[in-house]
Amino acid sequence: MSVTAPAIPSLPDAQGHFGPFGGRYVPETLMYPLMELEAEYFQAQQDSAFQAELSYYLREFCGRPTPLYFAERLTRDLAGAKIYLKREDLLHTGAHKINNALGQVLLARRMGKTRVIAETGAGQHGVATATVAAMFGLKCVIYMGAVDCERQALNVYRMKMLGAEVVPVHAGQKTLKEAVNEAMRDWVTNVRGTHYILGTAYGAHPYPVMVRNFQRVIGDEARAQILEKEGRLPDLLIACVGGGSNAIGLFYPFLGDPAVRMIGVEAGGEGIRPQKHAARFHGGSLGVLQGTRSYILQDEYGQIQLTHSVSAGLDYAAVGPEHAWLHDQGRVEYGYATDDAALEAFTRLARLEGIIPALESAHAVAECLRRAPEMSKDALIIVNLSGRGDKDVAQAAAKLNLAMPS
């Protein structure tokens, strides 16, 4: 078994298409800036000095590589497959988001931009962006839905402490989608001096491919680690999917290994009924939103539908175009976990393993709770623990009716 991943079809194409998905659907003002970004990114990707700088900060500042941890008690409890957790929650700032934020801030510096902006849902990408902006002394503005500011208040304070300006967005349903709209409006207005650090494998080309490539470090490490620990590839990979950056980061290096099954887990919210979930592959249809063509939740006229999830990071009406492609190819399965299932997984992982996961990652854990018992004891599962749950503690305590000791 080779340690490096086998070659896989090279997508996207030159225009950023993954089959019928992806592309670049933006107002004209952004077309040239996106082309410049694309040129700069592909140059940087080939530049060994850039790659060396990126690896240096990933190691010394972020804490890579992250462990591939054998979840012993969880495995015993479920009495099925052997479960490994890819511990992205141990990264600096507490989630995988920093992998991409760091890559993009180095790119922004290379392009001579002095200001960075970002959208954020759960606040983890906002914190990661504020962190790398502080590190390099760049001005930073984060757009965040007003509802998300409330439910992820801890992260709002963190961003402010890091010197970022946090702008609450009051339009629409006041969550991630509206934050993206507002970030794009800022970018279109300040495009000459500002880089938009988009936080997920979504949006206009080159964002989906660029974010995937900055996140593939997760899968590259996991692949080498499982080969070292078990001497073979895993049978199943599980990751939660909002826009889909942690999932594509884990999946991508395994795409050329046909024996490795993969499941992306969307937010099932209160169940698959209009406006009560964010499971784009279970109630969505083909559409164009915020720069790309993919599966989206929309009404009969193409207006974007409201979404719901207990997890702010998965509460989004569209999914990354590469996931849409992998879905249609049948390469990756996409399931969903409801709010209740995610909360149960959240508690269970805390009690069994001493790890409080982010509510987003708890969706992946929930899928693992269902799958592992059906698999044989020598089967191997890797669950991407994309972030830690500190930010969710207050919200989860309220949902779980935890009382303060008196």
Added chain:
Amino acid sequence: MNRIEERFARLRERQQKGLIIYIGAGDPDLEATRQLALAFDRVGVDVLELGVPFSDPLADGLVNQLAAQRGLDAGATPPRVLETVAAIRRESHIPIVLYVYFNLLHRRGVREFIAEAARAGVDGLLVLDLPPEEAGPYEALMSEAGLCPIWLIAPTTPEERIEQIARHARGFIYYVSREGVTGMQSWVSDTIAAMTAKIRAHSSVPIAVGFGISNADQARAVAQHAEAIVVGSAVVNQIAERGRSRDLVPAVAAFVETLARAIKS
């Protein structure tokens, strides 16, 4: 000949500048939209640019976002907007361009949307987030239906791209005079003269300049560099201020008339 092309030919003959007015459909309701369109025709508007409300108007500033929200609340779905266009068309020949986000075409089917728009009496489409690179059969379908595809050129558009876009233009080219979203500005960009000159080097299609023009003085200043000017948010703002009051149509039409006078006298 398409009504937009006809109108610009006539303006050229008379050596007059064109006035393009943007409003959001269904703001505050579709009957008001119909009446505003007819009133605009009477006070000298050359093209009506009608925004089809979309839930996520990411190229629009707050004024037009709120107008889109009012339009959605008033039930201005694409089919009902087209019914309104058909109603306007029964009484007026004013050229009409729909300002629309691509997902609304994509959802209906690009071919169907274009055919239905043409049937209702629409003369052109300005699809905000559809660059020529992604247009696919859009252009051929538009041409088949006799509609003008209105393309945008921005201050960030480099020369090779201007040339490429200009080659596809019909009706008019919309020069977005500054980086940013739609909205009123207290100043007029100083890059207009240079950019319109670059566009003219590659195309004889009329140029309309918009984004940020909010009063008669700015209208007059910008009109020197273009065949037409576009005023949107300033008009939408007037509509928002008056809402459903009885003087909505006469008051907004009076404001628009001051703009027409400023560029045509």
